Amino acid sequence: MTAATETRAGDAPRRNAGTVRARNRRELAMLAVFLVVIWAVTAILSPRFLSPANIRDILTLAAPLGFVVIGQMIVIIVRGLDLSVASIMATVAVLAVGMGENIAMILALGLVLGIAMGAVNGYLVAYRSVTPFLATLATMIVLQGVRFAYTGGAPSGSLPEGLRFLSTGSVLGFPVALVLLVMVAFAAHWMLERTVFGRRLKLYGVNPDAARMTGAPVKIMVLAAFAISGLMAALGGLVLVGYVGIVDNWTGRGYELDSIAAAVIGGAALSGGRGSVPGALLAALILVSLFNIVIILGLSVELQLLIKGSLIILAAAVYNSRARR
Amino acid sequence: MVDIIRATRAGPVHLVVLALIMLVFAVGVYTSDRFATPLNLAGVQDQMVALALVALAQTIVILSGGIDLSFAGALSTLCVVFAMIAGDDPQTLVMGVAAVLALGASIGLVNGAITVYLGIHPFIVTLGTSTILSGTALLLTRQPTGSVPVFFEDFLYERLGPMPYGMIFVLSLYLLVGAMLWKTRFGTRIYAVGDNEAAAEISGVPVRQTKIAVYVLSGLLAAVAAVYMTGRFGVGDPRAGVGFDLRSITPVIVGGTLLAGGRGGVLGTFLAVVLLALLGNVLNFVNVPSAYQWIVEGLIIIAAVSFFARRAR
Numbered sequence: 001m002t003a004a005t006e007t008r009a010g011d012a013p014r015r016n017a018g019t020v021r022a023r024n025r026r027e028l029a030m031l032a033v034f035l036v037v038i039w040a041v042t043a044i045l046s047p048r049f050l051s052p053a054n055i056r057d058i059l060t061l062a063a064p065l066g067f068v069v070i071g072q073m074i075v076i077i078v079r080g081l082d083l084s085v086a087s088i089m090a091t092v093a094v095l096a097v098g099m100g101e102n103i104a105m106i107l108a109l110g111l112v113l114g115i116a117m118g119a120v121n122g123y124l125v126a127y128r129s130v131t132p133f134l135a136t137l138a139t140m141i142v143l144q145g146v147r148f149a150y151t152g153g154a155p156s157g158s159l160p161e162g163l164r165f166l167s168t169g170s171v172l173g174f175p176v177a178l179v180l181l182v183m184v185a186f187a188a189h190w191m192l193e194r195t196v197f198g199r200r201l202k203l204y205g206v207n208p209d210a211a212r213m214t215g216a217p218v219k220i221m222v223l224a225a226f227a228i229s230g231l232m233a234a235l236g237g238l239v240l241v242g243y244v245g246i247v248d249n250w251t252g253r254g255y256e257l258d259s260i261a262a263a264v265i266g267g268a269a270l271s272g273g274r275g276s277v278p279g280a281l282l283a284a285l286i287l288v289s290l291f292n293i294v295i296i297l298g299l300s301v302e303l304q305l306l307i308k309g310s311l312i313i314l315a316a317a318v319y320n321s322r323a324r325r
Numbered sequence: 326m327v328d329i330i331r332a333t334r335a336g337p338v339h340l341v342v343l344a345l346i347m348l349v350f351a352v353g354v355y356t357s358d359r360f361a362t363p364l365n366l367a368g369v370q371d372q373m374v375a376l377a378l379v380a381l382a383q384t385i386v387i388l389s390g391g392i393d394l395s396f397a398g399a400l401s402t403l404c405v406v407f408a409m410i411a412g413d414d415p416q417t418l419v420m421g422v423a424a425v426l427a428l429g430a431s432i433g434l435v436n437g438a439i440t441v442y443l444g445i446h447p448f449i450v451t452l453g454t455s456t457i458l459s460g461t462a463l464l465l466t467r468q469p470t471g472s473v474p475v476f477f478e479d480f481l482y483e484r485l486g487p488m489p490y491g492m493i494f495v496l497s498l499y500l501l502v503g504a505m506l507w508k509t510r511f512g513t514r515i516y517a518v519g520d521n522e523a524a525a526e527i528s529g530v531p532v533r534q535t536k537i538a539v540y541v542l543s544g545l546l547a548a549v550a551a552v553y554m555t556g557r558f559g560v561g562d563p564r565a566g567v568g569f570d571l572r573s574i575t576p577v578i579v580g581g582t583l584l585a586g587g588r589g590g591v592l593g594t595f596l597a598v599v600l601l602a603l604l605g606n607v608l609n610f611v612n613v614p615s616a617y618q619w620i621v622e623g624l625i626i627i628a629a630v631s632f633f634a635r636r637a638r
Contacts, residue, residue, distance in 0.1 A: 081448075083571070130630050131584050133392075137571060138626040145619030257452060270446045305460025309398075312453035316445040 024276055027267045027319065031282040035289065042293045049296050056175060060167065062288040063177035064089075064240035065258060066281050069266070070188050071118075071232025072259040073280045074225050077192075077205045079272035080125060080132040082229045084140040085259055088117045089237030089252030091143045094151055096238065097247045103162025110234050117143065118230020122223030140256070147249055159245060167242030177239045181281075184235070189277040201225060205273030261308065262287055265315040274319075286311070338581030341632075342596040346603060353607040360610055363487050373602040374491040375554050376572065377595065381495075381502060382546035383573040384594045386447075388506070389539040390519035390586030391440065395451040396547055396573055398458025399432050400566025403551030405462050408471025408561025418474050425548040432458070433544025437537035447540075455570060462563040469560040481556045491553055498549070503591045515539060519586025575622065576601060579629045 042049045068085050075082045096110035117139065124135035169176045192198035204211035204218055212218050236255070241247050266283035268275030287308060294304045353360035379396050386393040403425045411421035436454055440447045481491055506512035514535045517525040526532050555561050580597035582589025601622070608618045 124627065124631075128631055130627070133574075134578060134584060134626060134630045137574065138623040138630070140571075140623070141619050141626070142623030145616045145621075145623065148616030148619070149614070257456075261452065261456075264449055270448060300464055302460040302463040305456050305463070309453045309456030309458075309460065312456065313439060313445065313450060316449045316453075317439075317443045320444055 024267065024279075028276070028279055028282065030318075031266065031279060031286065035282060035286050038286070038289060038293060042296060046296050049293070054292070054296070058285070058288055058292050059178050060175050060243060061292075062281075062285050063167075063175070063181045064236040064243065064252075065255065065262065065284045065288060066181045067184060067232045067236035067239065068252075068255050068259040069262040069280045069284045070185065070277060071229030073263040073266065073268050073275040073277070074188070074192070074201065075132070075229045076260075076263050076268045076270060077201050077272060077275045078222050078225045079205055079208070079270075080222070080225065081136065081260065081270065082118075082121065082226065082233075083133065083136040083256045084117070084121060084143065085229065085233040085236075086252040086255040087140040087143040087147075088114055088230055088233040089240060089255060090249060091117070091147045091237075092234040093237040093241040093247050093251050094147050094249065097159060097163070097241065101160045101162070103160060103166070106160060106163065107238065110238050111231055114230040114232075114234020114237075115227045116230070118227040118233070119223060121230065122226030125226060126219040126222040151249060154249070159241065159247065163238060163242040164245070165242075167239050177243070180235075180239070184232075185277050185281055192277060197221070197224075202273055205271075207273075258287060259284075261312045265311060267319060269316075269319065283315075336581070338593055339596055342580065342593065342600055346596065346600050349600065349603045349607050353603065353610060356607070357610040360607065365606070366487060367484055367489055369602050369606045370489050370492040371557075372606070373598050374489070374495055375550050375557075376569075376576065376602075377495045377598045378498070378546055378550035378553065379569055379573040380576040380594050380598055381499060381591060382543040382550075384577050384580075384582055384589065384591050385502065385506075385515065385546075386539055386543050387574075387577055387582055387584060388519045388586055388589060389515045389536060390522060391447040391536065391539065392574075392584075393436065393451050393540065393543050394448060394570040395432065395436055395455040395458065397566045397568065397570040398455035398460075398462065399429065399544065399547045400551050400554065400569055401462035401563050402432075402458045402465070402566075403429055403548050404555045404558075404565040405465045405470065405561040405563050407551055407555045408469075408473060409465070411471065411473045411477075411555070413472060413474050415474065415476075418477055421473075422552055425551055426545060429544040429546075429548025429551070430541050431544070432547070433541035434537065436544070437540030440540070441533045441536050459566075462566075466561070466563050469558070469562045471555075471561040473556050473559060477556050478559050481553065491557075494553075498546075499591050499595050506590060511535070511538065516587055519588075521587070575626060579625060581629075 039049070048054060068089070072082055072085060092110045092113050095113060096106045099106050099109055121132070121136050121139050124130040124138075125132050128135075165176060166180075167175075167177045171179055192201065200211060200214075200216045200218075200221060203214070204216070204221060208218065211221075233252075233255075237252055241251055244251070262283040263275060263280050264270070264283075265286065266275065266279035266281070268280065290304045290307055290311075291301075294301055350361075359365055379400070382396075383393055406428060407421045407425045410424050411418050432454065436447070436451055439445060439450045439454075443450075481489070483490055485493060506515065514525070514530045517528070517530050518532050518535050522532055551565070554565055558565070576597035577589070577594050578584060579600070580589065580593025580595070582593060604621065605618060608621070
């Protein structure tokens, strides 16, 4: 999967950390400016856009994608790719919701299930040398089967109150889901930028052999990256069903490709080693905003697909040319 | 004989898949009287035509070291455009076919050019174009629209002996592409680029042109698949391609082509398409719900991949 086209950037002499960080900051600034511009234009065209209710809507809906994209990005940093996130979201949601009313129990069980499913991906990739694309594609299909077998086609049952609160409730005026996302984002950012584990993940992405030679336990690291992605998908799935209000066998459909798109727009490269939590979250916010904007402006919903597709290619092109320079 | 085996690049992989096909067939015959009837087997063949065409395209792209995820959007747009033009008589039909072939080739050209000249991973490029094309199809029409001439629709439902015309067409295309891969310089170049791009470049292979040509070919085959699908439905469905992006990859991998490129071929893909179609049919006969069919499909991928991973080492 790591086609030779993209290894070129990695082969170039590494610049010192200072310029890399400056480049990352410029990329973040570009994303932020883009987000502000589309928000401003929409606000001018339709004052309704900036109403507190609408802003709250955007932020709440960005939360599930935000969780998933953080996990996706960590996997992409270690030269991976997780196609199974949507399937994990739905499977966890379907299984956990059948567990009664106890929200702590649902959360614990759901998250453990997510970690386990991600760990299977990680095991296949790290220990069985299966390409991430195929390992996660297979897991995606198997989980789809497990889910439909478990529900017998159509899941039923009402959603526990606690789960609704998780997504639609507020603490001190802030949506719970958003508060949760911010906490998770800080933790993930700290892990990636400030811990040995995070730095080793990035080193592995830039140069797996070098990481191996430093004595880092690379196999367990890669497995852990996939497990984290599973955990994030589980969290995203639970928050999403809480928001939508019903559990569906197809909960989260499309999130696998959307999360990859958001990670790439946020500065991650499939060749590995690059990506940041703030970038990924900004990109997720942009994608969710686009959807909201076309609706608010009364445009064809399909138009957001055109913009999204162009944005994916454009972002990748911009980052690529900057990385090469 | 040895030459023929080498020329078709037949190997243990193909024998394994062939053995599985026979096993599934035997199970089918054993479980239901209706399985081995011409009607059912023709139905199985009808089922696999579209997937076989798209998987053929995907095989070529993967052999060259790339990947094409644009089928979801491309097929949808191509189906709609074809049905809008094809109308009711032979003349408009020919125009429609010409138009979607040109459009398919252009889609491939864009995919290839962006991949090559901007140096972006084909996964990202084709994900982008697929998204754009999905939107385009739905902007053109929200509901299935247009028509194809009745004689064309009838033709696609007819059979020559036990074989539907669509299947005969698929077989000839596989032979044609197979011959291209094994016998022409272009085919050799595809393998060379997929195996080791840098080495190919040094040996004088025009890497960029080869890659672009591969995506154009992929777009052309997608257009052919769209013509067939629209002909069978009788209308152009703006969601016709949904799912084909990932579905097209399974048969390629199960057929023994390495995702990294450079190894494999169309024979394996064809056998894998047959295996998957027969398997689905037999599992239906024994009343296995689609849920378990998915589990089986996923496990087959894992089994195939771990098998080939060990072989490659």
